[in-house]
Amino acid sequence: MLKETFKRVKAASKSLAALSDEQRNEILNAVADSIIQKKDRILEANGKDLAKMDKKNPLYDRLQLTEKRLDDIAADMRNVASLPSPLGHITKAKTLPNGLRLHRVSVPFGVIGMIYEARPNVTYDVFSLCFKTGNACVLKGGSDADLSNQAAVELIHEILQQYHINPDVVTLLPATHEATGELLNAVGYVDLCIPRGGRRLIDFVRDTARIPVIETGAGVVNTYFDQEGDLEMGKAIVCNAKTRRVSVCNALDCLLIHEKRLGDLFELVKPLLDHKVTLYADAPAYQLLDGQYPAILLNPATDDSFGTEFMDYKMAIRTVSSLEEALAHIDRYGSGHSEAIITANEETARHFQQHVDAACVYWNAPTSFTDGAQFGLGAEIGISTQKLGPRGPMALEEITTYKWIIEGEGQTRP
Secondary structure (H helix, E strand, O other): OOHHHHHHHHHHHHHHHHOOHHHHHHHHHHHHHHHHHOHHHHHHHHHHHHHOOOOOOOOHHHHOOOHHHHHHHHHHHHHHHHOOOOOOOEEEEEEOOOOOEEEEEEEEOOEEEEEEOOOOHHHHHHHHHHHHOOOEEEEEOOHHHHHHHHHHHHHHHHHHHHOOOOHHHEEEOOOOHHHHHHHHOOOOOOOEEEEEOOHHHHHHHHHHOOOOEOOEOOOOEEEEEOOOOOHHHHHHHHHHHHHOOOOOOOOEEEEEEEHHHHHHHHHHHHHHHHHOOEEEEOHHHHHHHEOOEOHHHEEEOOHHHOOOOOOOOEEEEEEEOOHHHHHHHHHHHOOOOEEEEEOOOHHHHHHHHHHOOOOEEEEOOOHHHOOOOOOOOOOOOEEEOOOOOOOEEEOOHHHEEEEEEEEOOOOOOO
16 A cells, blocks of 8 residues: 555655755754744644553653753754765775775665654654655654654655655655554665664564664663762762653663672662652562662562563662672673663773673763763664664664775776
């Protein structure tokens, strides 16, 4: 049913090559201006989506747009416009003994498909990054955010048409499961698919797709408080990593604490009380916290407590006897997204960073910094947790590929 749609996007993507970087930047800034000018329209659509969701749903925060968040979205878009273009860079050059001149040059993928859940900000981020890199994009948002996504794409289309750009370069698919299936089978039309959401979505896309996929999003995040960790620093890091935004993929899910620092555990998690964070503590941690942390917010940990991406004001705690035990826990339960250690011992920190298998590994800083904008990359299209291709925040350079340009003077191959 959507084959003709994909054909139109593929054809429209060719027109993006004719735009200069200055033209792309001008259009991105115009869309950013329109976001600010038409806040009421965007928030009205978002309000209708929010009205259909229970406020207790962990996805509610991801779905919600506010004036402040729209300001941030517009600022991120302007930031993307200000960044150097990743296109046309010669990343390798050589002249062969036979005189052939080879250049490896960065180019767009062509058409990027994006599948995401209740996060309307992703619509703007994907557009800005894809447009800046000369890629058309096919967007498949969740039904929870459909009206918000429609409002975003309508606004983008209005600006594109003002600049005589084919609006098919940004196409929103119906918010149906059938549309997801068709996108994943759009061989010959969509060059790359990026799922951004929970583990179930990512597994489904990876197992179903017939087009190339880069996995992003799912984050089971741990932080290890070492026996030489600074308590005041640890309190700030743990609280920020857990409570800054609980619904995002870089939020802390499990605190690992060295058994020699159990006496500091209550002080370490005390700031979480202001946010009413529920704790799931293993036996030593539970015994220490029982009678100090409110009983209504304290539960014994189960096997399911570890390896869970809570996306809520909930956190697991596990006691470990050594750095190696902390590493073993992360190896078993981590998702390859972001991990952190809090310690004053540089040797310990370097060992942790060397042996943890994750896209982003922190020393004395919260995992909340895993973000394309925070890394100085502009907005992000997602956090890649795989090893083939891009890893970590995916921004402009990560959604380009390359081709070889070869020049000769009539050489022939023997």
